[in-house]
Amino acid sequence: MTTINDVARAAGVSPATVSRVFNGGRVTAERAERVRKTAAEMGFAPNRVARSLRKQRASVIGLIIPDIENPFFTSLARGVEDAAQQTNLSVVLCNSDEDVDKERRYLEIAAAEQMAGVIVAAASRNRTDLSLMANRKMPVVAVDRRPRGASVDAVMVDNQHGGEEATAHLLRSGYRRIACIAGPEGASTSEERLAGYRSVVRDHLREEGVGGEPPREYVRHGDFRVEGGRAAMAELLALPEPPDAVFVANNLMTVGALQALREAGIEPPAFGVLSFGDVPWASLVRPPLSTVQLPSYDLGWTAAGLLQDRIAGTDKPLQTVVLRTALQVRESTSGPGQRSAL
Amino acid sequence: MTTINDVARAAGVSPATVSRVFNGGRVTAERAERVRKTAAEMGFAPNRVARSLRKQRASVIGLIIPDIENPFFTSLARGVEDAAQQTNLSVVLCNSDEDVDKERRYLEIAAAEQMAGVIVAAASRNRTDLSLMANRKMPVVAVDRRPRGASVDAVMVDNQHGGEEATAHLLRSGYRRIACIAGPEGASTSEERLAGYRSVVRDHLREEGVGGEPPREYVRHGDFRVEGGRAAMAELLALPEPPDAVFVANNLMTVGALQALREAGIEPPAFGVLSFGDVPWASLVRPPLSTVQLPSYDLGWTAAGLLQDRIAGTDKPLQTVVLRTALQVRESTSGPGQRSAL
DNA sequence: CTGTGCCAAGAAATCGATTTCATATGGAGC
DNA sequence: GCTCCATATGAAATCGATTTCTTGGCACAG
Numbered sequence: 001m002t003t004i005n006d007v008a009r010a011a012g013v014s015p016a017t018v019s020r021v022f023n024g025g026r027v028t029a030e031r032a033e034r035v036r037k038t039a040a041e042m043g044f045a046p047n048r049v050a051r052s053l054r055k056q057r058a059s060v061i062g063l064i065i066p067d068i069e070n071p072f073f074t075s076l077a078r079g080v081e082d083a084a085q086q087t088n089l090s091v092v093l094c095n096s097d098e099d100v101d102k103e104r105r106y107l108e109i110a111a112a113e114q115m116a117g118v119i120v121a122a123a124s125r126n127r128t129d130l131s132l133m134a135n136r137k138m139p140v141v142a143v144d145r146r147p148r149g150a151s152v153d154a155v156m157v158d159n160q161h162g163g164e165e166a167t168a169h170l171l172r173s174g175y176r177r178i179a180c181i182a183g184p185e186g187a188s189t190s191e192e193r194l195a196g197y198r199s200v201v202r203d204h205l206r207e208e209g210v211g212g213e214p215p216r217e218y219v220r221h222g223d224f225r226v227e228g229g230r231a232a233m234a235e236l237l238a239l240p241e242p243p244d245a246v247f248v249a250n251n252l253m254t255v256g257a258l259q260a261l262r263e264a265g266i267e268p269p270a271f272g273v274l275s276f277g278d279v280p281w282a283s284l285v286r287p288p289l290s291t292v293q294l295p296s297y298d299l300g301w302t303a304a305g306l307l308q309d310r311i312a313g314t315d316k317p318l319q320t321v322v323l324r325t326a327l328q329v330r331e332s333t334s335g336p337g338q339r340s341a342l
Numbered sequence: 343m344t345t346i347n348d349v350a351r352a353a354g355v356s357p358a359t360v361s362r363v364f365n366g367g368r369v370t371a372e373r374a375e376r377v378r379k380t381a382a383e384m385g386f387a388p389n390r391v392a393r394s395l396r397k398q399r400a401s402v403i404g405l406i407i408p409d410i411e412n413p414f415f416t417s418l419a420r421g422v423e424d425a426a427q428q429t430n431l432s433v434v435l436c437n438s439d440e441d442v443d444k445e446r447r448y449l450e451i452a453a454a455e456q457m458a459g460v461i462v463a464a465a466s467r468n469r470t471d472l473s474l475m476a477n478r479k480m481p482v483v484a485v486d487r488r489p490r491g492a493s494v495d496a497v498m499v500d501n502q503h504g505g506e507e508a509t510a511h512l513l514r515s516g517y518r519r520i521a522c523i524a525g526p527e528g529a530s531t532s533e534e535r536l537a538g539y540r541s542v543v544r545d546h547l548r549e550e551g552v553g554g555e556p557p558r559e560y561v562r563h564g565d566f567r568v569e570g571g572r573a574a575m576a577e578l579l580a581l582p583e584p585p586d587a588v589f590v591a592n593n594l595m596t597v598g599a600l601q602a603l604r605e606a607g608i609e610p611p612a613f614g615v616l617s618f619g620d621v622p623w624a625s626l627v628r629p630p631l632s633t634v635q636l637p638s639y640d641l642g643w644t645a646a647g648l649l650q651d652r653i654a655g656t657d658k659p660l661q662t663v664v665l666r667t668a669l670q671v672r673e674s675t676s677g678p679g680q681r682s683a684l
Numbered sequence: 685c686t687g688t689g690c691c692a693a694g695a696a697a698t699c700g701a702t703t704t705c706a707t708a709t710g711g712a713g714c
Numbered sequence: 715g716c717t718c719c720a721t722a723t724g725a726a727a728t729c730g731a732t733t734t735c736t737t738g739g740c741a742c743a744g
Binding site for chain 3 (some may be wrong): 343345346347357358360361362365367388389390391392393394396397502
């Protein structure tokens with residue numbers, strides 16, 4: 001491969017001069033031109049590894065997500081990528097698979113590769129450890145999930161608001177026995193969504209003059225995966241007094257819940273189904289699914305922006321940006337009255 | 343950060359010895375133990391950038407895919423990742439977005455970062471240029487799509503066989519006016535699938551004593567995206583004699599086709615729909631969709647295996663592995679007879 | 685005419701690990 | 715007891731770009 005030394009020799013200058021030509025140093029126009037020309041002729045591209053070693057920083061940022069097969073995260077990844085392209089940073093995507101060990105390995109790699117920064121959707125609120133990054137003063141932005149105790153910039157979704165909006169909509173549509181399939185206990189996103197659900201149900205019960213909390217058995221915890229949603233839904237349907245609607249706390253569990261409903265011969269909107277997060281190809285599901293839409297792309301875009309500011313060395317105080325959800329009403333929650341023929 | 347020199351000093355040995363401890367050189371057990379211990383205490387992890395510079399090779403492989411939001415490719419990516427983990431290679435994922443320029447940028451990065459190898463699902467059969475890799479003798483494996491004229495190992499799907507199987511199944515189910523929504527002209531995957539379709543239809547016509555080719559207007563070209571599938575399906579439905587079934591050459595276009603069908607108030611299986619490639623959450627679509635299942639995970643796994651062999655320096659002749667598809671019959675192709683109420 | 689200051693440009697140090705080369709030590713064989 | 719070899723180890727070169735340090739030349743002011 002042609003190195004900076006080859007170019008220097010060919011152009012009759014020193015390697016330092018070649019470097020300066022490519023990095024905005026002061027070089028006389030005539031020489032700069034000559035260097036650029038020979039470099040182009042020889043097909044010279046600076047060796048990034050050597051550059052990173054010397055600069056102690058690579059022009060790469062890491063993006064660590066817990067599930068590459070979840071469209072929410074892939075859309076987020078596109079947001080990051082598009083934003084990063086603006087400052088010539090490239091993005092490497094790592095899939096932690098919701099596994100804290102795998103995640104740690106990737107964090108170690110990010111550190112050892114001297115990446116310019118990391119955006120991480122943490123696999124665990126408690127056990128994700130960002131101290132490696134802190135030690136090296138490597139910029140980090142948390143996205144979607146904030147690891148406990150980490151002092152980093154963050155971009156979050158207004159989960160509680162989304163949960164409230166969803167539950168209120170179900171109530172407005174006439175459903176009365178509303179269940180919730182929440183995510184894993186301890187996951188911040190799950191707990192906030194659940195809190196939104198709880199607060200609206202509580203208010204409703206108070207208005208009705210009943211008071212109290214939603215029935216304990218109407219709240220189930222899944223694992224944010226398809227199978228967990230299916231199991232939770234099956235349990236709900238097996239209750240002595242099953243619910244007439246469900247708010248499911250993520251898209252994949254919704255897929256599972258819908259499968260369980262179908263197996264039981266039950267069809268929305270007689271049974272209301274509202275998903276937190278777009279289900280891919282939602283428009284294909286019959287009937288079309290009402291969802292709380294998440295700004296996944298913007299989440300990524302915003303996170304990448306914050307990270308780039310930090311990389312550039314801003315000393316703004318840490319900030320947390322919260323993006324709003326948007327309720328997308330479709331037929332799956334049009335009300336228990338319109339029973340389809342069963 | 344603690345370097346190999348810090349560790350060496352602390353352990354009272356030379357940096358060379360520390361390096362040997364971590365790279366399987368000959369070191370007396372007692373010293374090795376001491377080095378390992380101090381290294382652990384100091385939290386030493388070798389700087390990958392420096393290592394890559396010296397070794398002229400990083401312990402990272404690049405995976406370039408054209409669409410990160412297509413579950414086919416994400417599943418493939420998981421296969422690559424799982425296989426790579428076996429030899430401690432990490433995978434960086436790059437999304438070319440079906441854009442040859444973006445793809446070239448990533449290839450340049452892979453070269454400049456001195457990645458150990460690249461697996462690429464080419465954005466274009468003609469215009470994807472792998473000469474950069476060839477120049478540096480960097481191992482490359484093509485997956486799913488083979489760039490024209492590149493001498494690299496490849497892992498492919500038996501597209502023609504899949505197309506034949508699909509079309510034959512539609513015929514067996516009683517459909518007679520079978521259309522095909524193919525991919526972009528020039529894409530090898532698309533053309534092979536289409537060839538499979540053509541050959542079966544041709545044979546059928548001959549058996550019927552008619553002979554000839556499938557009607558030209560029954561073959562449409564889309565762009566492998568949702569919108570393309572929708573448009574193609576709409577055109578098919580607008581024909582004077584519309585088809586009674588369609589073989590769609592990829593999963594995303596199938597989603598579009600289903601949307602167009604629904605808008606026209608037509609429902610499978612009265613109109614047969616068969617998708618090449620699993621539609622995500624296929625089980626949710628009503629009625630369940632028949633598909634030609636692609637071994638996406640195995641594609642990735644196999645490609646990573648081949649790449650690792652090359653990285654290890656095997657001199658086996660170039661090989662192309664072809665993996666078979668499997669027809670998954672569901673209700674969307676159960677035959678035109680069972681007309682659902684329209 | 686000389687001193688000061690500025691700027692271009694080369695020489696050389698640097699980043700951190702690996703690897704070659706040289707050296708010392710110990711043991712085996714005669 | 716001496717030679718020879720194997721082996722452990724350290725010193726130093728190396729990878730390729732960036733950056734600091736130096737030098738030399740030129741311009742301008744006094």
